[in-house]
Amino acid sequence: MSDFSSLSSSPRRVRQANVAAALQAIFAGRQLSRADLARQLGLNRSSSGNIISELVGNGLVREVAEDAPKPTRAGRPGILLELVPEGACFIGVEIGVEHITALRIGLTAEVSDVRVVPFDGRHAPVAEAVDRAVAIALDGIASGEIERCEGFGLATPAQMDRRGRVRIAPLLGWRDVDLAAITREALPAGIPSLVENDANAFAIGEAYGSRGRQRGVTLVLVIESGVGGGIVIDGQLFRGGNGLAGEIGHVHVPDADCAELEEAIGLELLLKRYRGVAGTGDATLAGLLADVRDRAPAAVAIAEDWARHLAFALVQACRLVDPDRIVLGGSVAGLYPMVSARVAFHMETLQADSFPLPEIVLHEAAETGAAYGAACMLHQRFLSLENDLLAGDAMGKDWGNL
Amino acid sequence: MSDFSSLSSSPRRVRQANVAAALQAIFAGRQLSRADLARQLGLNRSSSGNIISELVGNGLVREVAEDAPKPTRAGRPGILLELVPEGACFIGVEIGVEHITALRIGLTAEVSDVRVVPFDGRHAPVAEAVDRAVAIALDGIASGEIERCEGFGLATPAQMDRRGRVRIAPLLGWRDVDLAAITREALPAGIPSLVENDANAFAIGEAYGSRGRQRGVTLVLVIESGVGGGIVIDGQLFRGGNGLAGEIGHVHVPDADCAELEEAIGLELLLKRYRGVAGTGDATLAGLLADVRDRAPAAVAIAEDWARHLAFALVQACRLVDPDRIVLGGSVAGLYPMVSARVAFHMETLQADSFPLPEIVLHEAAETGAAYGAACMLHQRFLSLENDLLAGDAMGKDWGNL
């Protein structure tokens, strides 16, 4: 039976919606006056002021101290408002194959602390890994301000449904575990938690980093040993029916010896081919990148094949998903800037009709991307249904895993 | 600059949202009592009754006349409510290559009138085609009740952006025309209009037909000479960045002589191969279907290749879009029931990991699918921001093309 209650509203919910909209608008605009806010929200100035006074009282919003850069317009200048960075904090953690990465963001979604701890994810039972992640996060990252902590997000290279149950995580050796429940139990009571696939989290983080939800469709690829992917539509993660949408790594590419994109452009094949031409044993990604940069013919040939395969898969994705932007992340994506022209060439050749090709960009700070994205998902939730702080009752606080 | 006004609310908007939610709930549930509605909407019974009395006054909702099937439960039985089919009407028209199809649906989204008129779309200027479509719709379909007409939707085999500007329509010979504007001008003032790609409209219609917006992801294929496609997410059409999402017809399939799905499973190749084996000249789709049904070996071979290619493309789509359901429409899809086992077999083989395959269904009534979908899009809009009838001002009535 369908539930339409989310569509209906009551006076309480009206206020809740407006408070949330106000927070999102300030987050997106960085600095706004009460009058600006009223215009953007379509509210009266008096209502805007009322909402702001409430948020200031809660310590989430403050007036900007120095008002030096007066834009010198006619009329009384407004008092600019901004989010208080310390007003809330959100923790994002990634359990990877070799590291646990933990970081903290504030209300402005800027990173205030990062820790990267070596961790052998290949031989770690679920409970142990989660306990370790929680310990790193709570003891190190959020030591002083657990009372302000509004969420704990966990990103892992695992295929899971939208309720946070892991179907399979080949890299970590997990299978059929309820990661959401395990995480919930490992945390102190009262901290909302969330678990997500690492590529999906990465995708959200990339789209979210630049000031809140932006319109449009973004396809994100994370290229390491495997190739993960995620799709973000208007700032919301698109999971598909089984939480597997965007899994571009398993898309077919036409080649003699490798059928899937993951095998064709992943780290393994790259190093295998590089070992064949580099001669000496220590063939690393850094070495390959350097050789390509120096235009060593054998390395360039490897890179051009990489570009061709990548372009082919991207064109398939454009036809099905039609993204505005494609973001490349992961260490192997470092190859892209040197062959971006080749990628564009192949894509244009394949796109028979002259349709606008999406913008392709390289993501920096790829190491912390997934953890940052997990934190951003909590931040996004906090700003969209900000309520319990104000209303006092617990409605909504217990948001499942989604 | 982003606009957050859609997120904020005011008493006016509260009522508007609740009225819309009520209409949607009644539409989805067919027959509800005031108390049922209150429960589904999370409102008080008094508010529910208030909203209903307003809707009854507007002629959109009525009490069910015969209350014969008493479910005999404890307590006073509720008075069931239903939508008034004649409360509003929506017109959907498809301009095809050979026909113009026009139909009318009422508030219950059931078709009340259909006309199919021969029309040579290959040599028709835009303005002429649109004028013809409008004439058929207004004179024939909506003759008596134009005052109740709440929308005119036009579906065409054209690639267009979300503002209704056609980039190119190869089958109709159009290029760079503002179809939305032309349609708006061809209509009498006051009738909201909407234009949409035919495959997209078909997709919406399929997902919408069974009682309002349903959750989940549906991928729709329309297989004729070409292969069109559309994606519906939670009842909303997903257009992608340039309005090209779901264009599965251009996905690559690995084969010697045809590179794209459209060529591999479209009508042309099918008939070409069938001509080669059937001997005599009049090779039709109906003949092929009959031969396959009779297990004629040459025809079965053609059908099995068709199944293999289709399965390959569907698996690619599953990896990127991950739909819950796949719907096959168009005349060529009639081949599917005879080879569904082959399709399933190939898909399972390709899906190395044992992930749940989506349900695949055949769509009936494919001829009127696009026109019906266009009408459904208007119906959907009417039910989601039903306002001007009640509020009196024109806010929202002028919904652009989207």
Add this chain to the structure above:
DNA sequence: GCAGTTTGTTGCGTTGCAGCACAAACAGGA
């Protein structure tokens, strides 16, 4: 016939926004 249950309606109270008025703060011109 009576207890128990569910429904539809009415009146009252509360919440939250809009509209209006007004003081404050600034730019520009006489």
Add this chain to the structure above:
DNA sequence: TCCTGTTTGTGCTGCAACGCAACAAACTGC
């Protein structure tokens, strides 16, 4: 320097819409 025009922030009043409680009505089952 003063005055006009403009924009901002803040009270105050009114209104729209919902929740709550109470009650009559309608039905089942014992």
